[in-house]
Amino acid sequence: MKTISIGEAAAALRIPESTLRYYEKQGLLPLIERDGAGRRLFSEHQMELLETILRLKHTHMPIQDIRQYIAWVIEGESTTELRLEMMTRHKQTVLNEMAVMEEALRGIDIKINRYTERLRKKTEQGKEENL
Amino acid sequence: MKTISIGEAAAALRIPESTLRYYEKQGLLPLIERDGAGRRLFSEHQMELLETILRLKHTHMPIQDIRQYIAWVIEGESTTELRLEMMTRHKQTVLNEMAVMEEALRGIDIKINRYTERLRKKTEQGKEENL
DNA sequence: CATTGACTTAAACCAGGGTTTAAGTCGTAT
DNA sequence: ATACGACTTAAACCCTGGTTTAAGTCAATG
Incomplete structure (x- = not known):
């Protein structure tokens, strides 16, 4: 699976790296992998999820709600209705x-x-x- | 000139009294009169200005900018262009x-x-x- | 092999926009 | 007269949503 660094992800999304780290800490990016040196690896799938997160932010959804949404996404199809x-x-x-x-x-x-x-x-x- | 109390103004605008006090402290309501006991008196003119302030807030203008705008309103017609x-x-x-x-x-x-x-x-x- | 650049962390810091608290002053209704 | 409700102030507090700092690790380059 092709992955990119936090710097590349930040550039692609036009947001600061610090924001990505903050989002991870807030539980919005729970499945970020790391390389041997502990550096975050953003997959294509992660980037898509991040775009969704940004859409929710652009429409002023609070981080708390986004966290719940992401948790449901990770939980799988059983949460479709929610x-x-x-x-x-x-x-x-x-x-x-x-x-x-x-x-x-x-x-x-x-x-x-x-x-x-x-x-x-x-x-x-x-x-x-x-x- | 007919005036109303802060409680009445707050009820009319559906915002807390504390917000009106906060706005005054922030320089958004520079010409609020007081009665003998120091209580704020909101005139019809004030209420109209407040509605404008709320419109600017609803469209996410920062308080700093609203303060500038109000200052220009008070300064008079010479600031129309600004x-x-x-x-x-x-x-x-x-x-x-x-x-x-x-x-x-x-x-x-x-x-x-x-x-x-x-x-x-x-x-x-x-x-x-x-x- | 030392430097440079990209990365890591935890913790401190910040800005914006209020809200809450504590202590006190009035006007009025009982 | 006293108690109640509406008001006053200054200062403290709070939340959201990040950003910045300090100290350190690692990979690749000269």
């Missing part, structure tokens, strides 16, 4: 969060329009003064 | 963040579909066994 339930719930949480953001963004857009308009008027006024 | 620039930048940041979330959500959806399919197959298998 994982499905968790992901479905999480999806809804994310959709809610995005709805909140969109709503806030509408208010921000109103401000942008107001400021834009205000500046436009000031510019117009400047023109008039030059008539 | 505010416009800040809000425009912020909007783009939020859109980027939402795009990251959406992309991650697509990966999560794939998992949901896989798990759903896996469970469906198990159910089918169960049916066959009952033939």
Whole structure:
């Protein structure tokens, strides 16, 4: 099985090595192998799992929940239903969060329009003064 | 001018009073009045400003930046251009963040579909066994 | 064979964003 | 008058999610 070092994994994922070590300590990477010298070896499978972890992070899932999810993945297919339930719930949480953001963004857009308009008027006024 | 207490303001905004005190200490509410006994009085104007602050928080703007924004609001119309620039930048940041979330959500959806399919197959298998 | 670069660990440190606590002051209802 | 609820403060505390530091190991290179 082809494996890569922590430095290569970090570069591939564009995150610091320290974060990968931290994630392992937090139980998010429970099946990382080591070489004879104790160095971590990231397999293709690990990298895929890490991409999933990053997706969950990008959608603001707490580390505690990600740890539970990973534990279920490792436990095997008997946990499919639990994982499905968790992901479905999480999806809804994310959709809610995005709805909140969109709503806030509408208010921000109103401000942008107001400021834009205000500046436009000031510019117009400047023109008039030059008539 | 009609004003409300911190308790009423907190209830209206559905956030703890402690958060409002914290925001004031952080310089987000620089023009809160007090009554004779030193109690905060929230005016309608304050509440509107607070709603703006909450919109910025909902879109993950750091307190430091919100403080700057509020300072510009108080400074007056001479800062319109700065505010416009800040809000425009912020909007783009939020859109980027939402795009990251959406992309991650697509990966999560794939998992949901896989798990759903896996469970469906198990159910089918169960049916066959009952033939 | 010494140096360099990539790696290891445990532990300390940090930032952001609040929340909680302790001790005290009012206004009002009984 | 006293007790209650809503308020005040400063300071301490907390959690999350990392990052940094110090001291050391190992493999390959000059």
